[in-house]
Amino acid sequence: MALAQPLPARAQPATWAIDAGHSAAQFAVRHMIVSNVKGQFDGPTGTVTFDPANIPGTLRVDASIDARTINTRNDDRDKDLRSDLFFDVDRFPRITFKSKHAEGAAGRFKVTGDLTMHGVTKEVVLDVEGPTPEIKDIWGNARVGATASTVLDRRDFGLLYSRILEGGGAVVGNDVTISIDLELTRQPAKE
Structure with missing residues (x-):
């Protein structure tokens, strides 16, 4: 009589914290139809949960950015961007993303979710793109990285400031290219 063998345990999705010190959300938008203004928001926070054997099926993202950290390397412009002309950070201090589902395969896939910005x-x-292969940092922590990108129409989020130039064209373009770099640290499994 054969002895019953236990089934191998299924891998549980791991939760990874966004390392705010090594992650950023960058953006680029047309300025006066002649150039792109680039900037970033510093210190995204939140978690990404997934089972490496089932990406994107188990992927869950819950992330947040402090809108007050916007930085285009121009103090006057940054002050305007924080004001009620644009992000109105006193009323809407956070930008959040919560995933709903993902499709594709590990390496390259699409994540659909709700982005909340400017209310x-x-x-x-x-x-x-990602996650990268897992590495151990010098302190023994497991880390992976990923990048994400999209293009948004700022008007969809109530960022409506517009001024037409004398020769035609807008001071600020409507399409904003977003690029997000994430470094993630695996969190201890919950007991």
Whole structure:
């Protein structure tokens, strides 16, 4: 009589914390139809949960950015961007993303979720590359990285400031290219 063998345990999705010190959300938008202004928001926070054997099926993202950290390397412009002309950070200090589902395969996939910015929530799709192979840092922590990108129309989020130039064209373009770099640290499993 054969002895019953226990079934191997299924891998549980691991939770990874966004390392705010090594992650950022960058953006680029047309300025006066002649150049792109680039900037970033510092210190995204939140968690990403997934089972490496089932990406994107188990992927869950819950992330947040402090809108007050906007930085375009121009103090006057940054002050305007924080004001009620644009982000109105006193009323809307956080930008959040919460995933709803993902499709594709590990390496390259799409994540659909709700982006809330300036008090408006819209569904967006992020093109994601990653996660990178897991490494151990010098302190023994497991780390992976990923990048995500999308293009948004700022008007969809109530960012409506517009001024037409004398020769035509707008001072600020409507399409904003977003690029997010994430470094993630695996969190201890909950007991």
